[in-house]
Amino acid sequence: MADGLIAELQERVRAATAAATPLVIHGSGSKAFCRPTVTGEPLDVSGLTGIVDYEPTELVVTVRAGTPLAELQAALAAEGQMLAFEPPAFAATATLGGTVACGLSGPRRPYAGALRDFVLGVRCLNGHGEDLRFGGQVMKNVAGYDIARLQAGAYGRLGVLLEISFKVLPLPEAETTVALELSPAAAIERMNRLAGRPLPLSAAAHIDGGLYLRFSGSAAAVAAACADCGGAVLTDAAAFWTAVREQQHDFFQTGRPLWRLSLPATAAMPAIDGADAADWLIDWGGAQRWLRAEAPATAVHAAAQAAGGWARGWRGVADDRRWPVQPAALQQLQHRLKAAFDPAAVFNHEADAAGGT
Amino acid sequence: MNATAPHGNTTAAAGARLGEVIAALETLLPAESVIVDTEPRRVYECDGLSAYRQLPGCVVLPNTIAQVQAVLRLCHEHRVPVVARGAGTGLSGGALPIAEGVLLSLAKFSDILEIDPLARTARVQPGVRNISISEAVAEFGLFYAPDPSSQIACTIGGNVAENSGGVHCLKYGLTVHNVLGIKFITSDGELIELGGQTLDSPGLDLLALFNGSEGMLGVIVEITVKLLPQPPVTEVLLAAFDDVGAAGNAVAAIIAAGIIPAGLEMMDQGITRAAEDFVHAGYPRDAAAILLCELDGIAEETRAQLQAVEQILRDAGASDIRVAADAAARARFWAGRKAAFPASGRIAPDYYCMDGTIPRKCIAEVLERISALAREHELEVVNVFHAGDGNLHPLVLYDVSQPGELERAEQLGGRILEACVAAGGTVTGEHGVGVEKINQMCVQFSSAELTQFHAVKAAFDEHGLLNPGKAVPTLNRCAEFGRMHVHHGQISHPELERF
Numbered sequence: 001m002a003d004g005l006i007a008e009l010q011e012r013v014r015a016a017t018a019a020a021t022p023l024v025i026h027g028s029g030s031k032a033f034c035r036p037t038v039t040g041e042p043l044d045v046s047g048l049t050g051i052v053d054y055e056p057t058e059l060v061v062t063v064r065a066g067t068p069l070a071e072l073q074a075a076l077a078a079e080g081q082m083l084a085f086e087p088p089a090f091a092a093t094a095t096l097g098g099t100v101a102c103g104l105s106g107p108r109r110p111y112a113g114a115l116r117d118f119v120l121g122v123r124c125l126n127g128h129g130e131d132l133r134f135g136g137q138v139m140k141n142v143a144g145y146d147i148a149r150l151q152a153g154a155y156g157r158l159g160v161l162l163e164i165s166f167k168v169l170p171l172p173e174a175e176t177t178v179a180l181e182l183s184p185a186a187a188i189e190r191m192n193r194l195a196g197r198p199l200p201l202s203a204a205a206h207i208d209g210g211l212y213l214r215f216s217g218s219a220a221a222v223a224a225a226c227a228d229c230g231g232a233v234l235t236d237a238a239a240f241w242t243a244v245r246e247q248q249h250d251f252f253q254t255g256r257p258l259w260r261l262s263l264p265a266t267a268a269m270p271a272i273d274g275a276d277a278a279d280w281l282i283d284w285g286g287a288q289r290w291l292r293a294e295a296p297a298t299a300v301h302a303a304a305q306a307a308g309g310w311a312r313g314w315r316g317v318a319d320d321r322r323w324p325v326q327p328a329a330l331q332q333l334q335h336r337l338k339a340a341f342d343p344a345a346v347f348n349h350e351a352d353a354a355g356g357t
Numbered sequence: 358m359n360a361t362a363p364h365g366n367t368t369a370a371a372g373a374r375l376g377e378v379i380a381a382l383e384t385l386l387p388a389e390s391v392i393v394d395t396e397p398r399r400v401y402e403c404d405g406l407s408a409y410r411q412l413p414g415c416v417v418l419p420n421t422i423a424q425v426q427a428v429l430r431l432c433h434e435h436r437v438p439v440v441a442r443g444a445g446t447g448l449s450g451g452a453l454p455i456a457e458g459v460l461l462s463l464a465k466f467s468d469i470l471e472i473d474p475l476a477r478t479a480r481v482q483p484g485v486r487n488i489s490i491s492e493a494v495a496e497f498g499l500f501y502a503p504d505p506s507s508q509i510a511c512t513i514g515g516n517v518a519e520n521s522g523g524v525h526c527l528k529y530g531l532t533v534h535n536v537l538g539i540k541f542i543t544s545d546g547e548l549i550e551l552g553g554q555t556l557d558s559p560g561l562d563l564l565a566l567f568n569g570s571e572g573m574l575g576v577i578v579e580i581t582v583k584l585l586p587q588p589p590v591t592e593v594l595l596a597a598f599d600d601v602g603a604a605g606n607a608v609a610a611i612i613a614a615g616i617i618p619a620g621l622e623m624m625d626q627g628i629t630r631a632a633e634d635f636v637h638a639g640y641p642r643d644a645a646a647i648l649l650c651e652l653d654g655i656a657e658e659t660r661a662q663l664q665a666v667e668q669i670l671r672d673a674g675a676s677d678i679r680v681a682a683d684a685a686a687r688a689r690f691w692a693g694r695k696a697a698f699p700a701s702g703r704i705a706p707d708y709y710c711m712d713g714t715i716p717r718k719c720i721a722e723v724l725e726r727i728s729a730l731a732r733e734h735e736l737e738v739v740n741v742f743h744a745g746d747g748n749l750h751p752l753v754l755y756d757v758s759q760p761g762e763l764e765r766a767e768q769l770g771g772r773i774l775e776a777c778v779a780a781g782g783t784v785t786g787e788h789g790v791g792v793e794k795i796n797q798m799c800v801q802f803s804s805a806e807l808t809q810f811h812a813v814k815a816a817f818d819e820h821g822l823l824n825p826g827k828a829v830p831t832l833n834r835c836a837e838f839g840r841m842h843v844h845h846g847q848i849s850h851p852e853l854e855r856f
């Protein structure tokens with residue numbers, strides 16, 4: 001069945017390239033709010049489902065791109081394993097293709113690695129409708145350019161993902177979260193100090209005056225870390241981290257524009273007009289900061305840049321203001337690279353105006 | 358091994374262009390940074406794969422980013438190819454020079470620019486040796502994780518270009534997982550910055566693409582790496598097996614138990630004996646294979662894992678299990694593994710190191726296939742490898758002074774890599790394709806995939822001036838290589854005529 005579907009997709013892509021008709025690749029639409037707006041004929045990959053191969057002892061799983069994230073996570077959990085980058089789903093229907101295309105990682109990211117770090121291989125269609133495989137199912141592979149990892153966070157601009165192979169990791173034996181009262185500045189300092197010590201830190205966030213530290217590993221190691229760091233043990237920790245990851249936490253329940261700032265983990269809190277401490281949520285040990293603010297987009301971009309990072313309008317920000325302006329040479333290079341996969345610019349092509357490409 | 362001038366209509370024309378570039382270089386750079394005399398150029402004629410040699414047209418050793426830009430602009434203008442070089446320890450001929458080209462050495466870019474202990478990052482120049490980073494940050498309780506066996510010599514720029522691994526990559530990741538940003542110069546001399554102090558960047562992830570791109574996409578002039586806290590406790594186990602298959606199964610069983618060792622290495626009898634005779638590490642000479650397993654982390658966790666691993670090894674049929682009692686014993690256990698390559702030099706005049714990666718479950722089966730192929734080619738192969746990652750390093754032993762042996766060794770190497778691909782693996786796990794495995798790329802990839810690689814290259818380097826002829830074969834070359842390869846169940850290159 002998958003073969004028939006792939007052949008159909010190939011036909012659609014070839015025809016689209018021949019006629020230069022834009023396509024919009026659909027997983028399930030769960031992340032429609034956070035990716036650049038694109039228009040074109042829908043190309044639905046949600047029928048391409050199922051786990052192709054899963055060998056727990058190899059720490060590798062290969063899935064079709066339309067497979068719901070939740071289905072894969074359940075299959076991994078049954079074997080005591082997980083996707084260590086802790087991807088947000090944003091909806092029960094989220095697919096792996098959409099998750100990879102958006103390149104989204106959760107609270108564990110600074111300690112375990114990003115989604116792209118766990119992509120071992122992909123099977124995909126380029127603009128010519130060619131069925132291509134890059135990377136593979138093994139841990140180490142430097143044959144050819146790393147086109148598999150390049151697909152992570154490409155928003156489907158380079159083609160249609162058909163199958164993805166991920167490295168998976170064992171679930172931790174124990175997990176405990178402790179909460180301490182600290183100012184944002186003190187929390188940033190603390191998160192970084194702790195990350196420089198051999199502790200089983202697996203998440204560190206600051207919200208509303210509280211620093212939340214999650215430790216994962218053997219029971220003994222987690223207990224030792226908690227004793228070392230102090231603070232009160234959080235009882236509903238799993239729900240807390242889910243709420244942070246899925247943006248269900250009260251912080252995100254706002255009609256105000258929402259920004260994501262990717263900053264050096266140690267950067268001081270940027271000053272933004274009209275935003276106070278309560279308008280910030282710090283995650284990723286200081287490297288990812290969420291901001292609720294009406295400040296002009298140019299001001300947010302400038303503040304992020306001054307802090308050594310960059311900002312992205314996540315919600316409630318006009319499409320043409322969401323992304324920072326990239327240096328011209330980098331922008332041209334990104335354009336040429338997109339064209340190397342998709343010469344007729346049929347895939348999610350309006351996304352090209354954003355995201356620096 | 359034969360040098361071609363990919364951009365000239367003729368070698369003479371390419372030589373003339375090179376001459377113009379050399380003349381201009383001598384005004385652009387200080388005299389000592391341009392090497393044109395034959396003898397000093399010889400130093401650069403090969404990398405760690407010394408069977409391939411080519412004298413470069415000239416060698417430049419710039420020491421500022423502006424100089425690198427000027428060199429690349431000049432070469433771009435005159436369409437002269439450029440090969441970047443770090444320490445030249447590469448094992449696939451990636452830094453093999455071009456006769457009518459410029460060899461650009463990054464040796465003078467050897468400074469650690471900045472260490473930020475709180476942010477756990479270091480900003481370094483590409484010519485910095487891998488081990489110097491860990492040495493420089495040790496006082497902060499930090500280290501740089503990827504540790505190729507060549508770490509005292511190889512450069513961080515070369516590591517990024519090859520996406521190098523090492524013994525500790527099983528737990529801590531490859532170079533790509535430990536690099537936060539780079540600055541590179543495009544083939545036409547533009548400076549571009551990717552990433553830096555943040556965990557991600559807008560746009561396509563060019564940083565991921567750059568890791569392992571073998572100097573084909575740009576010349577790296579600065580790198581920001583991630584540093585990790587040093588683990589407080591380390592344990593090393595040595596297990597002996599009477600049967601290679603049982604050792605292979607033990608590897609899978611450790612991983613299946615949810616344990617990710619810091620390192621998990623395997624050595625077969627041939628290399629165990631050679632290493633033992635060389636460094637007297639105390640290895641059992643009669644074992645069919647030995648496993649070295651390193652566990653590290655917090656005391657409580659490491660102790661629990663150590664017990665679990667001992668049990669697994671025993672269940673898997675280990676005939677002898679030893680735990681290193683102290684740092685000196687740990688160093689001794691590792692000494693043999695670390696000296697494995699030079700040790701093989703004691704049992705044969707020459708060796709040829711392969712680098713295929715396979716699913717762990719196929720270790721025993723592929724090792725058996727390798728012995729069969731070795732018998733067929735009348736050569737000996739010994740195996741020492743990153744078992745936890747399934748990354749094989751079969752060492753084909755030969756004697757270059759015996760007529761035909763080098764050719765047979767190369768042939769055998771090729772067949773071994775094809776066996777790895779057939780087992781669902783890849784022709785190179787960490788050493789790169791370079792010039793060495795270029796034919797085997799035709800086995801692993803279809804012509805459409807190779808064409809896609811060429812398109813990526815062209816997006817960065819329109820005129821094909823950076824390290825031309827490496828890493829990705831042309832379709833014509835594959836057609837000439839021309840065996841009937843089965844690729845994903847299909848014959849590759851069905852559109853090309855067979856001859």
Ligand SMILES: Cc1cc2nc3c(=O)[nH]c(=O)nc-3n(C[C@H](O)[C@H](O)[C@H](O)COP(=O)(O)OP(=O)(O)OC[C@H]3O[C@@H](n4cnc5c(N)ncnc54)[C@H](O)[C@@H]3O)c2cc1C
Nearest residue numbers: 025026027028029030031032045065097098101156160161
């Ligand atoms: C049932 C349904 C109802 C919709 N209703 C509306 C509506 O009312 N208004 C409206 O404006 N739009 C609507 N859309 C479109 C939707 O908003 C998105 O434009 C579209 O679904 C793209 O996101 P996605 O489905 O892939 O979502 P996700 O699965 O969240 O994908 C996110 C991103 O990944 C890309 N992607 C997903 N899978 C792949 C893959 N296999 N390969 C490469 N890239 C991939 C997508 O193109 C997108 O950029 C609807 C879509 C669906 C399926």
Ligand SMILES: Cc1cc2nc3c(=O)[nH]c(=O)nc-3n(C[C@H](O)[C@H](O)[C@H](O)COP(=O)(O)OP(=O)(O)OC[C@H]3O[C@@H](n4cnc5c(N)ncnc54)[C@H](O)[C@@H]3O)c2cc1C
Nearest residue numbers: 443444445446447451505506512514515518521522572577
């Ligand atoms: C004894 C021995 C043991 C080894 N063990 C390992 C191991 O355990 N793991 C492993 O992965 N490798 C290993 N290697 C291989 C080798 O050391 C690595 O590939 C290393 O990364 C090469 O670094 P180098 O500085 O020597 O690069 P070089 O050999 O000089 O160059 C390698 C490639 O990188 C390119 N390059 C170099 N610098 C730059 C730059 N600044 N910008 C762009 N391109 C550049 C070159 O063009 C070339 O294609 C070993 C080699 C030896 C000799």
